[in-house]
Amino acid sequence: MSPVEPAGPGHVGRAATVSVIAIALLFGGLWLVTLVLKDRNSPDLRLGDQTYVVGSTKGIASSIAEHGPLLLPDVSGRKDRNVILQHVGSNPKTGWYAFLANPPDRDQSCTWEWKPDEDLFRAKCDPSLTAPADGKGLEQYQVNVGEKVEIDLNAEARAAYEAEHGATTTTAP
Numbered sequence: 001m002s003p004v005e006p007a008g009p010g011h012v013g014r015a016a017t018v019s020v021i022a023i024a025l026l027f028g029g030l031w032l033v034t035l036v037l038k039d040r041n042s043p044d045l046r047l048g049d050q051t052y053v054v055g056s057t058k059g060i061a062s063s064i065a066e067h068g069p070l071l072l073p074d075v076s077g078r079k080d081r082n083v084i085l086q087h088v089g090s091n092p093k094t095g096w097y098a099f100l101a102n103p104p105d106r107d108q109s110c111t112w113e114w115k116p117d118e119d120l121f122r123a124k125c126d127p128s129l130t131a132p133a134d135g136k137g138l139e140q141y142q143v144n145v146g147e148k149v150e151i152d153l154n155a156e157a158r159a160a161y162e163a164e165h166g167a168t169t170t171t172a173p
Contacts, residue, residue, distance in 0.1 A: 050158070051150040054085060060149050061092035068114040071101055072151075083141060083151060084112055084121075088133055096143040098151045099135030 054060055054070070064070060069086040073079075082101035089095035101111045103123045110125035123129035131138055142155040 050154060051144065051152045054149040054151060057092050057145055057147060057149050060085070061087045068116060071111065080108060081153065082108060082111065083153070084135065085143070085149070085151065086133060086135060093145055096145055096149060097134045098141040098143050099131075100139040103129050103131070104138070 052072070054072070060070070064085070064087040069084050072083045072085055074081040074083070083098050084101045086097045086099075087095055088097065102108055103110060103112070103126075106123065106125060110123055112121035112131055113124050115122050119133050121131040121133070121135075142152040144150040144152060
């Protein structure tokens, strides 16, 4: 004879009831998550900021006036989009330009170098290649100016995507 008494007939019923309740809670939780996520407009996963915050508008304008345009390295995994941030004029709220730091069809080792005495950029790899102070004619990026200077590296791509697929941003109630 076993020292442990056999379980009564109610034991199996209780185990089954607990299992059914656990499964119902699991599916209920998944259903709630689906309800919360169903109103999102885009299936895209977007990580990181949409803009690159450079710093204080007055501070950056002052630094550029004293030391010349800023060469900002690409922080993406691609490492192929270094950017020059330039400020032209005396008003820190206007005159901002951001553009690709290397001439078209040149690699990252060939960057634009600021020549303040000529008020233009010359290519490091070929001084005969020049660009105006505002980078006109080069691949430009949107600069947003408020208390801080922000460069929107994806504004053009985002606008094209939103035009094709509709707006993708949502706001909290």
